[in-house]
Amino acid sequence: MDLFDSMRIFVRVVERGSFSAVARELNMGQPAISKQVRALEQYLGGAVFARSTRHLALTDQGQRFYNHCQEILSQLEHATRSFASGQEQIAGPLRIAAPVSYGRLCIAPLIGAFLQRHPDVQIDLRLNDYNEDLLMENIDLAIRIGVVKSEGLVAVPLGTSTRRVYAAPAYLDRHGQPREPAELAGHNCIAFTLLEHYDRWHFTHRGEALEVAIKGNVTSNNSEAIREMVLGGLGISLSPQWLFAADFEQGGVCSLLDEYQTTALPVSAVFSRERRRSARTMAFIDFLRENV
Incomplete structure (x- = not known):
């Protein structure tokens, strides 16, 4: 077993949510993917997935191992990029796309520090909650939250977006x-409609995968609109910690069901396979890995 290959396959299974999707992506048979994961579990001495008939969820140990795998593979990618980039000058225009709320709250505050380090770069930050065509829109780099499914994109893991239940x-x-x-079914739940299966929230507790069909009288495709409605007492949301961090510290919201683990969403920096990777693009990715 090649440990790095098995780790890469394991990470992709987590991010895609199924063995078959990764098999199609890598042009491999599903039994080969399953065999790699089983070999990895045998090597580790425990299960990484809590398998159920409807949803593939990580065990507590699997979640910790997934977090370590992301960090290790990112460091390997960073080392490879650093070797390849040579002495190319870090200068020129850099067009970056990001989701509106994440871009405003998590990316925009970092721009000044990056430009202090690389003053010859000119940044165009585009905020949009829909995935733009990177080639058509001439975008050097995009920040994506969730699974990156396009085979035409290279995704560099930046970490995960941990979610909690807030009211x-x-x-x-x-x-x-x-x-x-299960009691969420009797509450007014505010769903974020840009996620797949937004009307079903998933949890893991003591290795058991749980799925709840939620309902409510309002949905939205904008995270900050959901935040305002939650703060106004309209309902309950399953939202990223970064969205409610300040409100939670100030007592404006309560975090619920903390003993249950929710599905964290991968955060990635992506760029087109067909576009040349400039030194400024790689420098910004490295900067994000240090600071996000």
Whole structure:
């Protein structure tokens, strides 16, 4: 077994959510993918997936191993890029695309520090919640949250976006606090519609995968709109920690069901396979890996 190859396959299975999708992506048979994961589990001495009939979820140990794999593979990619980049000058225009809320809250605050390090770069930051065509829009680099499915893109892992269940104290005073995921079915849940299967929330508890069909009287395709509605006491949301971090610290929202693990979404820097990777693009990716 090649450990690095098995780690790469394992990471892709986590990100794609199925063995068959990764088999198609890598032009391999599904039994070969399953065999690689089983060999990895045998090597580790434990299961990385809590398999169920409807959803493939990580065990607690599998989640920790996945986080380590992302870091190790990112470092390997970084070392390879650093060797290949040579002494190319880091200068010129850099067009970056990012989701609106994540770009405003997590990327924009970092731009100044990057430009202090590389003052000859000119950045055009484009915020859009829809995935733009990188070649057609002449975009050097895009930040994507969730699984990157396009085979025409190279995805460099930056980390994961951990999600929690949030509600305002005013909502909980009126409707009570759910004590387990199944009770969410009786609450007004605000769904983020840009995610696949947004009407089903997934949890893991003690190695068991749980799926809850949620319902509510409002949905939105914008994270900050959901934040405002949650703060206003309208309902409960499953949202990234970075979206509610300040509100949570100030007591504006409560984090619910903390003993249940939610599915973290991968955060990636992506670029087109057909576009030349400039030194400034690689420098910004390295900067994000240090600071995101």
